[in-house]
Amino acid sequence: MTYVDKNPRTKLMTQLDQQTLNEMQAAAEAAISAADTLEALGAAEAEVLGKKGSLTSLKKQLGGLEPEQRKEFGQLVNTTRSAIQEASNSRRAELSRVARMAQLEDERLDLTELRDEVRRGHYHLVTQARDRLEDVFVGMGFQVAEGPEVETAWYNFEALNIPDWHPARGSFDTIFVDLGEPEEVMLRSHTSPVQIRTMENQEPPIYIVAPGRTFRTDVADATHLPAFNQIEGLVIDKGITLGDLSGTIDAFVKSFFGHDVKTRLRPSYFPFTEPSAEFDISRADGSWLELGGCGMVNPQVLRNVGIDPDIWQGFAFGFGIDRLAVMRYQLDDIRELVNNDVRFLRQF
Amino acid sequence: MKVLLSWLREFAPDIDGDPVELGETLSALGLAVEEMSVTGTGVDGVVVAKVLNLRPHPDADKIQLVDVDAGDGEALQVACGAFNMSVGDLIPFATIGTVMPNGMEIAQRKMRGEMSNGMCCSGAELGMGDDHDGIMLLTGNVDESKLGMPLNEALGITEDILWDLEVNANRPDAMSIAGVARDLAAGLGIPFSFPEPTISETPELITDLAKIEVVDPTLCGRFLARVLRDVQVGTSPQWLANRITALGMRPINSVVDISNYVMLELGQPNHTYDLNLVPEGHLRIRRANAGGESIVTLDGAERQLIESDGVIANGADEAIGIAGVMGGQSTEISDSTTDVLLEMAWWDPPSISRTVKRLNLPSEASVRYRRGADYGENMERAMLRFGQLLAESGATIVSGQLDESGDTPDRTPIRVRPAKVNGLLGTDLSAAEMTTHLTSIGFGVEPAAEDLDVTIPTWRWDTQTETDVSEEVGRLFGYENIPRTVPKGIEAGGLSDYQKDRRLVREILVGAGCDETQPMPFLAPGDLEKAGLPEQGVTLSNPIVHEESILRTSLLPGQLKTIAYNQSHRSGPVALFEIGHIYLPPNDGELLPDEREALCVAIAGGDATSAVAMLDLLEAQLALPNLQLRAAEPAGLHPTRSADVFVAGKHRGEVGEVDPAVAEAFGVSGRVGWIQLDLGSVLNGPHGKKNYRRVSKFPSSDIDLAFVVGNDVSAAQVGITIKKAAGDLLVDMSLFDTYRGESVGTDARSLAYALRLQADDRTLTDEEVGTLRQSVIDAVAKNHKAVLR
Incomplete structure (x- = not known):
């Protein structure tokens, strides 16, 4: 295509034919693909498309053309400009990608190299067992009661219908304390004193469990500790029956141990309950394990x-907490519960 | 209580079936089976042999050579390590090929060059008792006619089932074969009866030979006596020895063995006196003299008695036995005894219990007295049984028995309301069904309109109330048959605020990396002193070990021991906490210790600042109001790196670092950051109140201020002054730098604070910020003689 000279500027215009534009585009595209950094690319792009770029200055001259020519030629310039811009953009994307890859490669990490440890502490196993038990009983409508660990003979024995001569007293293997008269003050040998303290301070109905530390003169060995933990339950209400006790224990056991675990009550004797029973839970092999009284x-x-007692009736039950922890993790030595070896504590 | 199936069958012949199921029935009746075993199976290959010759081993002095005749008339040479045999003795002999209970197979072998063709056996080796002392010598009914006979056949031992039952303290009746048989028969619904023993009496009258005086009726409810003559103290018949051995008693002589046999069979303890050592056969039953009295008991010990002890005295009023506890040496049966005064008594259970406990003299007899033996016709039966058994060895029985009474339990029938029984058990049993259950174990039942009048049998001393009777009904009905229900009145359960907060404390500390510990609360004497604490721990009267004889007054010693233990196992730095009781001496007028729940945090490898940081965390999470650290030197802690902790103006504990000397005394190396709080007081006091502050949408202004402050002024005090002066516009403040050095002098340091000021309704002007800055500077300068740096 040739353009007709109409004014003094046409001399230049005559050079603006399709070929010139093609050449300009080819040169620009060559420069763009030759650019191997974002900076070089910027420079190459500016050479053509920048404020003082060759194509930009060409465009500035379009004003001197006839409107028709201006339009036609303007379109050609714009097409060229777009093509160059696109080539530049594409090259820029490529160079950015390469640069990012290089950067990422530079940051490569072995994630298995040791880093600073984020450490959380560990709840003691007995706390874990106790909290689980409390949660089950709270879900069943019980409150949690507590009492002192050092007790008088009244709370530990007499109020519980264990007079001083009673044969059952000896079986508690009580640790006594040098306060008051001989054998008047002791480390509680069961959590049952909390029953008495609760009933003294609270009108029925009463629905409580009382977890806590208890003490016996047992020499520490793989299966015994002189200080251990029990949980006690007490319900006092109108019309409470042995059937209610049996059903409550069954509901607790199913909730705590699983729904396939069965329970049974066997007649037994405790001075503070009448009738009394021991309760067993079934094991996987079909045998029974005595859990508590x-x-x-x-x-x-x-x-x-x-x-x-003509208005109110109730039941009570109790069992060991530590033993549940021992059973759950099949500990071979209960003394681990009081050794506080962090190599043990941190396993759970 | 151990029971043999064959023995039970003498009272309930129809007992039959799988021994495991029978055991389940016993357990369901409240007689829990602790162990079941098959006895009397014998050891194949062990026969009766006779010792023909004994001679030293030529090359060994710890063994000898024995020739035995194992039934074929041949002399077999055996090497043997025991020396208790004599020529002519009959012994158990394990022939070649016998597999002993311990798994060892007997083979022909050379011992130090001499051939040994079998083994002479001890009782223990055969699983027949604990006697390891020597070879079992066969006496009694085993004679030479039994040479070569299998041992069990010769001894008349047959296969049997032995149950070891756990008998509760309310079941005196079940401390006997007959009583267990009565319960089992009732449980199985089969007949039970006593084979009534019979005796023949000589014309002589007991009233001419003995006299009983119950001086104290509160001590002795009933006292029976009989006289037996022509007694020859010898060896018991084998069957009797076998039975008491199976039940765990050791045969001693015919009189002692029969005494034990009657006690085991009928539950009736008894005592024998050499009649010729009791002047005129006169026994007086009384309490020990108030002025002090002593007696030499059967075990040879002289025992001082006190007024509450029961005594059997002779006519001269000298104590010759401690009632129900132990007989006296002066009237003891010996090999030369020919005349026996036999006692069957019922003693007041509490009286016997107190004496047994005081003298620490438990026995098979007193166990039965303490639970309340039978005071009814069973006493006479036991008397006849004793006579019958001793008569078999030639003894004769004088006519009549003495029977003196004291106070026995009230046997007025108890009114039992079936509705009350059902209401307790959760059952719907008729009065007739209850009657069936109760009469099956010997309770007397008479209808009384809707109710039942129940007479408690004499063998159930502990059964005294309607509730006790209800238990019997439930037991025989079967606990497993009672429908399971749950209480209907249950309301919402829950933890108290205190219990929830205590869990929160644990959660905070576990989240902050601390491991929870639970050492036992016992300390060794000197531990408190070693920890720099006052030695005011309450002591235990009967500690298990000396090292655990004091109750802790602080969690510090236990934690230091725990840290030392872990350091010795190279466990690296440990941050531990504990929530547990401490026991301070009783307050004035109180009997019990001042027991408190305490919290401690011990950071081994951390210093005081790590402890304060942990305390800050607790302060923020629990919203403890006005927590202050006040300069102090708490016992056991580092004097210049510790402080008292105050919450809402009340002293609640200590924070800082363990005194290095204390740490060293416990074998702890390095610093230990320490917090101990009276958790009970903290959580029961004001806390947990968190106020909302609107998050401002306007820009904030930050200013940094560094002051040179004297060492006698704490950073906390400066902080309080800054907060006060900056007022509500101060939204954040931190101490970001401290500097000590020559430029600020030796008595002071520089404290640099960053303050962020912000209003929630406007952007602060430079002028406002400037004014506030100046008033902070002025306040700090004025209150603490501080200089802006």
């Missing part, structure tokens, strides 16, 4: 705390 609160115990 229970029974209907002896009317004499209710009288001892000023509750009328």
Whole structure:
């Protein structure tokens, strides 16, 4: 295509034919693909498309053309400009990608190299077992009661219908404390004193569990500790039956151990309950494991705390907490629970 | 209590079936089976042999050579390590090929060059008792006619089932074969009866030979006596020895063995006196003299008695036995005894219990007295049984028995309301069904309109109330048959605020990397002193070990021991915490210790600042109001790196670092950051109140201020002054640098604070910020003689 000279500027215009533009585009594209850094690319692009670029200055001259020519030629310039811009953009994307890859490669990490440890502490196994038990009983409608670990003979024995001569007293292997008269103050040998303290301070109905530390004169060995943990349950309400006790224990066991675990009650004897029973849970092999003791609160115990046994009836149960932890993790030595070796504590 | 199936069958012949199921029945009746075993199976290959000759081993002095005749008349040479045999003795002999209970197979072998063709056996080796002392010498009914006979056949031992039962303290009746048989028969629904023993009496009258005086009726409810003559103290018949051995008692002589046999069979303890050592056969039953009295008991010990002890005295009023506990040496049966005064008594259980406990003299007899033996016709039966058994060895029985009474339990029938029984058990049993259950174990039942009048049998001393009777009904009905229900009145359960907060404390500390510990609360004497604490720990009267004889007054010693233990196992730095009770001496007028729940944090390898940082975390999470550290030198802690902790103006604990000397005394190396708080007081006091502050949308202004402050002024005090002066516009403040050096002098340091000021309704002007800055500087300068650096 040839353009007709109409004014003094046409001399230049005559050079603006398609070929010139093609050449200009080819040169620019060559420069763009030759650019191997973003900076070089910028320079190459500016050479053509920048404020003082060759194509830009060409465009500035379009004003001197006839409107028709201006339009036609303007379109050609724009097409060329777009093509160059696109080539530049594409080259820029490529160079950015390469640069990013280089950067990322530079940052490559072996994630298995040791880093600073984020450490959380560990709850003691007994706390874990106790919290789980509390949660199950709270879900069943119980409150959690607590009491002192050093007790008087009244709370540990007499109020529980265990007078001083009673054969059962000896079986508690009580650790006594040098306060008061001989054998008047002791480390509680069971959590049952909390029953008495609760009933003294609270009107029925009462639905409590009482977890806590208890003590016996057992020499520490793989299966015994002189200080260990028990949980005690007490319900006092109107019309409570042995059937309620049996059902409550069954509901607890199913919730705590699993729904396929069965329970049974066997007649037994405790001075503070009448009737009394021991309760067993079934093991996978079909045999029974004795878990704890229970029974209907002896009317004499209710009288001892000023509750009328003709109106109120109730049940109580108790069992060891530590043993549950031992069973759950098949610990071979219960002393680990009081050794506080962090190599043990941090396993759970 | 151990029971043999064959023995039970003498009272309930129809007992039959799988021994495991029978055991389950016993357990369901409340007689829990602790162990079941098959006894009397014998050891194949062990026969009766006779010792023909004994001679030294030529090359060994710890063994000898024995020739035995194992039944074929041949002399077999055996090497043997025991020396208790004599020529002519009959012994158990394990022939070649016998597999012993311990798994060892007997083979022909040379011992130091001499051939040994079998083994002479001890009782222990045969699984027949604990006697390791020497070879079992066969006496009694085993004679030479039994040479070569299998041992069990010769001894008349047959296969049997032995159950070891756990008998509860409320079941005196089940401390006997007969009582267990009665329960089992009731449980199985089969007949039970006593084979009534019979005796023949000589014309002589007991009233001419003995006299009983119950001086104290509160001590002795009933006292029976009989006289037996022509007694020859010898060896018991084999069957009797076998039975008491199976039940765990050791045969001693015919009189002692029969005494034990009657006790095991009928549950009736008894005592024998050499009648010729009791002047006029006169026994007086009384309490020990108030002025002090002593007695030499059967074990040879002289024992001082106190007024509450029961005594059997002779006519001269000298104590010759401690009632229900142990007989006296002066009237003991010996090999030369020919006349026996036999006692069957019922003693007041609490009286016997107190004496047994005081003298620490438990026995098979007192176990039964303490639970309340039978005071009814069983006493006479036991008397006849004793006579019957001793008569078999030639003894004769004088006519009549003495029977003196004291106070026995009230046997007025108890009114039992079936509705009450059902209401307790959760059952719907009729009065007739209850009657069936109760009469099956010997309770007397008479209908009384809707109710039942129940007479408690004499063998159930502990059964005294309607509730006790309900238990019997439930037991025989079967606990497994009671429908399972749950209480209907249950309301919402929950933890108290205190219990929730205590869990929060654990959560905070575990989240901050601390491991929870639970050492036992016992300390050794000197531990408190070693920890720099006052030695005011309450002591235990009967500690298990001396090292655990004091109750802790602080969690510090236990934690230091724990740290030392872990350091010795190279466990690296440890951050530990504990929530547990401490036991301070009782307050005035109190009997019990001042027991508190305490919290401690011990950071081994951390210093005081790490402890304060942990305390700050607790302060923020629990929203402890106005927590202050006040200069102090708490016991056991580093005097210049510790402080008292105050919350809402009350002293609640200590924070800082363990005194290096204390740490060293416990074998702990390095610094230990330490917090101990009276957790009970902290959580029961004000805390947890968190106020909302609107998050401002306007820009904030930061200013940094460094002051040179004297060492006697704490950073906390300066901080309080800054907060006060900056007022509500101060939204954040931190101490970001401290500097000590020559440029600020030796008595002071520079504290640099960053303050962020912000209003929630406007952007602060430079002028406002400038004014506030100046008032902070002025306040700090004025209150603490501080200079802006």
